[in-house]
Amino acid sequence: MDIRVTIDGRPVDATLNDSPAARDLASLLPLTLDLEDFHGTERIADPPRKLTTEDAPEPAAAKVGDIAYFAPWGNLAFFYKNGPSASSDLLILGHIDADADQLSGADRITLEATS
Numbered sequence: 001m002d003i004r005v006t007i008d009g010r011p012v013d014a015t016l017n018d019s020p021a022a023r024d025l026a027s028l029l030p031l032t033l034d035l036e037d038f039h040g041t042e043r044i045a046d047p048p049r050k051l052t053t054e055d056a057p058e059p060a061a062a063k064v065g066d067i068a069y070f071a072p073w074g075n076l077a078f079f080y081k082n083g084p085s086a087s088s089d090l091l092i093l094g095h096i097d098a099d100a101d102q103l104s105g106a107d108r109i110t111l112e113a114t115s
Contacts, residue, residue: 001026004112005096007103014067014111016094017057021069024051025076025093030112033076042068042077043106050074051091059086065103067094080104 003026005014016022025031025047033045042062053071062068062083069076069091077083078096080103096103 001094002114003029003094004110004114005098006110006112007096007098007106008108010102012102013097014094016067017092019057019091019093020055021051021053021091022093025069025111026113030110032108032110034108035078035106037104038077041081041083042079043103043109044070044075044077045109046075053091056088056091059088059090060092061086062090062092064100065096065098066092067096068092078103078106078109 001016003014005012035043035045038044062079066079071089080100
């Protein structure tokens with residue numbers, strides 16, 4: 001599922017996968033989030049509510065540009081560096097086609113459904 005993403009006012013292409021958690025995120029769109037850095041690897045923000053974790057995809061290590069959901073804390077993560085090894089707590093929801101520098105300095109992100 002293609003979505004429109006704006007990072008600090010600059011549009012970038014992004015796609016969500018077809019997992020239940022990604023579809024749940026899509027149901028919350030449009031969504032604007034203020035981001036903060038986490039461990040020099042990702043920018044994180046809290047969606048308005050926790051997402052479903054039913055039928056979660058197989059664990060995979062996050063890569064640069066991945067949109068992920070960390071289930072125990074209920075936060076979204078936008079990776080600007082490759083993440084740690086695969087974890088069943090981290091659900092990969094999709095991917096943003098932005099470079100690491102753009103993601104690492106991001107303060108605000110807006111996600112919108114496409115028509």
